[in-house]
Amino acid sequence: MNVADSRVPVWIPMVLCVTVGMLTALQSRMNGELSIRMHNGIEAAVWSFVSGLSILIGIMVLSRRARSGVLGVPAAIRRGDLAWWQILGGVLGGFFVAVQSTVVPVIGVAVFTIAVVAGQSTNSLVVDRIGLGPAGKQAITWQRLVGAVLAVGAVTLGVSQRLSSGSIPLLPVVFAVLGGALIAVQGATNGRISFVTGQPLSAAFLNFLFGTMVLGASLGVGWAVFDKDVHGLFVAPWWAYFGGIIGLVFIVIAAWSVPIIGVLMFALLAISGQLAGSMTLDIVAPTPGSEVTLSLVAGVLLAFVAIGIAAVNRTARVE
Numbered sequence: 001m002n003v004a005d006s007r008v009p010v011w012i013p014m015v016l017c018v019t020v021g022m023l024t025a026l027q028s029r030m031n032g033e034l035s036i037r038m039h040n041g042i043e044a045a046v047w048s049f050v051s052g053l054s055i056l057i058g059i060m061v062l063s064r065r066a067r068s069g070v071l072g073v074p075a076a077i078r079r080g081d082l083a084w085w086q087i088l089g090g091v092l093g094g095f096f097v098a099v100q101s102t103v104v105p106v107i108g109v110a111v112f113t114i115a116v117v118a119g120q121s122t123n124s125l126v127v128d129r130i131g132l133g134p135a136g137k138q139a140i141t142w143q144r145l146v147g148a149v150l151a152v153g154a155v156t157l158g159v160s161q162r163l164s165s166g167s168i169p170l171l172p173v174v175f176a177v178l179g180g181a182l183i184a185v186q187g188a189t190n191g192r193i194s195f196v197t198g199q200p201l202s203a204a205f206l207n208f209l210f211g212t213m214v215l216g217a218s219l220g221v222g223w224a225v226f227d228k229d230v231h232g233l234f235v236a237p238w239w240a241y242f243g244g245i246i247g248l249v250f251i252v253i254a255a256w257s258v259p260i261i262g263v264l265m266f267a268l269l270a271i272s273g274q275l276a277g278s279m280t281l282d283i284v285a286p287t288p289g290s291e292v293t294l295s296l297v298a299g300v301l302l303a304f305v306a307i308g309i310a311a312v313n314r315t316a317r318v319e
Helices: 011-038 041-062 064-071 073-079 089-130 142-158 170-197 200-225 238-261 263-284 294-311
Strands: none
Touching: 011 041, 011 238, 011 263, 041 064, 041 089, 041 200, 041 238, 064 073, 064 200, 073 170, 089 142, 089 170, 089 200, 089 263, 142 263, 142 294, 170 200, 170 238, 170 263, 200 238, 238 263, 263 294
């Protein structure tokens, strides 16, 4: 059965995607605090991934259905329903976090965010067009193209007040764009795993497993080769350690919703939620130097306009 025929009302995954995008803004605050206290972005990411993986292992122990989904992956690969490389989405996620921890100190959060959104929204069009996700091949209509462009414009407008002046090195920006492009691929492969196994938790478990392995190896190399100190776990406020849980929720919702709405629409909804979440945090729990500006409000509104435009003729497909 084609996933487009799902009986789930489309507004449900759309609302969930915006919600999880808002939680992503909170996760950034948590992981940022953890990174500052540990003085090592990779170490903070490792603890975040380990916490999510620990929860998933507990779920696997308690839930036979969750276990059967993961145990069914090798059979799905043998049948040809999944390619072996499609289970490695966690490697892409680990690469993204590694790039984030390395690049942000060089180019800043604002430029990094714009570069990631540019890569994610652009490659989401390509991923949908070639049918990498379970929703099948989707045509690059002018509505979807305009929606992707407006998403980049919305983020640029939203963070314009925070862009630092001066020259920005090109190579870190290129890596940020590449990281965003790989996130689009990760969303597609997670959606396919969820569709084939019938279990979004299967995609989440494989992501956290391989992501933890990649980040753990990176941390080990940094410690052995570059003499990067490991500061230990209990160095940050209690609330900073919940980023992994949000990451788990993000991956589960992404894996479940991508088969229904496609990679591009998921990306646009999550981006809109992230902007809205950032604005909410700036109001409720502002950090030094943060404020709700007119450009941020305009950016949030433009992001939702991008969703509306991309949603027109959303089901256009390539046979």
